[in-house]
Amino acid sequence: MSRPIDPLLDPRRNPRTPSGSARPAARHSGQGRALPPPLPPSGATARPTGAAGASPRVPQRPAGKRKGPARGSKIASLAVSISTTLGLAALFAQQDTTSAAATDPLLDTTATGVTPTSAAVTAGTTSPATVVTLDPASTGSTVAPTPTTAAASGGIVDGTYLGTPSTNKWGTVQVQAVYSGGSLVDVQILSYPDRDRKSVAINQRSLPSMINDAISIQSSDVAHISGATYTWKSYKVSLQSAIDAARSASGLA
């Protein structure tokens, strides 16, 4: 099914300003924006300055509304330019939520990912390697950046890593991954079957895990809650019930 692809070396690799050097601006939708690149894992000492500044996208989330846990600040921005048909689906591998070291929950953390060209490991970096997988079920192949010894020891050298072009039944796909501070900060689809070309930007942010930090229903003045599924019994004690009662009592105002 999925076959490993040869490692690729990207001539444009630039360890100092990874997110700025290789981003093909034209491939992003004009409104492409995302949150700042992730911070390095705790203990990391080699975060390149300028990584955030190099990003052409500006964070627009209201600051403070979404205070996450410490890990929450490591918000990866994935602006993904794709052209696609229904088969595209799989830009991302399923995340490994059980991995405590997973700083990029978006992506699989198994160590068959992008290979640095050098054996050097970023000091203090504990971020696992990352695999960018195109769903084998739909594409029949995997863009597999190469296995690496650095990954095995938990480090990815900053830089841009180009994936081998992979051919599926719709055409050829090629991606590249950008690492900064040991974390994946960007995945770019460089080419995709030229059908129904369109751009999609996918933004990522961390939600508060503690209820005290989460958005309060009472203070947010919502009329409804999506996803709050109530059975007949549970509705009697539900918050939607309280909201409805309040709205009814106040003449909906």
Added chain:
Amino acid sequence: MSVTAGLHHVEMVMGTAVSIDVLDADDPELIDDLVRWFHRVDAVFSPYRADSVVSRIGLGDLAEAVAGAGDMVAEVLDVLHACEEMKRLTDGVFDPWAVQAPTGGRFDPSGYVKGWSVESAAARLEARGCRRFSINAGGDIVVRGRGVDDGAWRVGIRHPHHSQALAAVVGLVGPLAIATSGSYERGAHVVDPRDGLTANSIASATVIGPSLAEADAFATTLYVMGLDGLAWLSLQEGYTGCVITHDLQMLSTDAFDAHLVA
């Protein structure tokens, strides 16, 4: 008659609470009409009732079941057709014929019918001149026009870990619909018809778009597809969405973020 215009009603039907807010009308008959509609839908489409049309269809009794649908024949045919269309649009991820219905049949269109029935209810209100209202059926919601104080309807998206908190708040100006499918739901063992396995890769999926019938089915599809589904959803004209992972990362399309107010 109250000085304050508007209607508000909560009806227990279709196994959940249906909350109706009409801001620009005060004729109680409007509510009565919708209540009758929802109970009629429940009688015909409930997969929990052995004598419902849907249950009989699931047992292989299509022609007779449809013939017995009475004044709802057109609606039954519409739903059957729409379910086939949804199955096609979702590459088979949304497949009412792949679901084991509670009464033993092999047809359970509930994932489409709830949203469809609310969308139909909205059309009934619009036909009677209503322009500003919302209908919430167990967390799947349609809005028309603007909400109170002429602002957007503020709709919270449930936090997947805390039933008493929100993950985000969106502001919607109708006509729009929003639906969320989550692992915390009752009977949340959503099976991916493609491999027969239970979908569990993400905590919840939310879809915003013009029709609740489709938004509801798309939310289920997005939930099954997981992160990969965002790219799929972006191909559906007019629809945007977000997924929340088990470790509380929220991934969304730009168009979805345009609705975020908190």
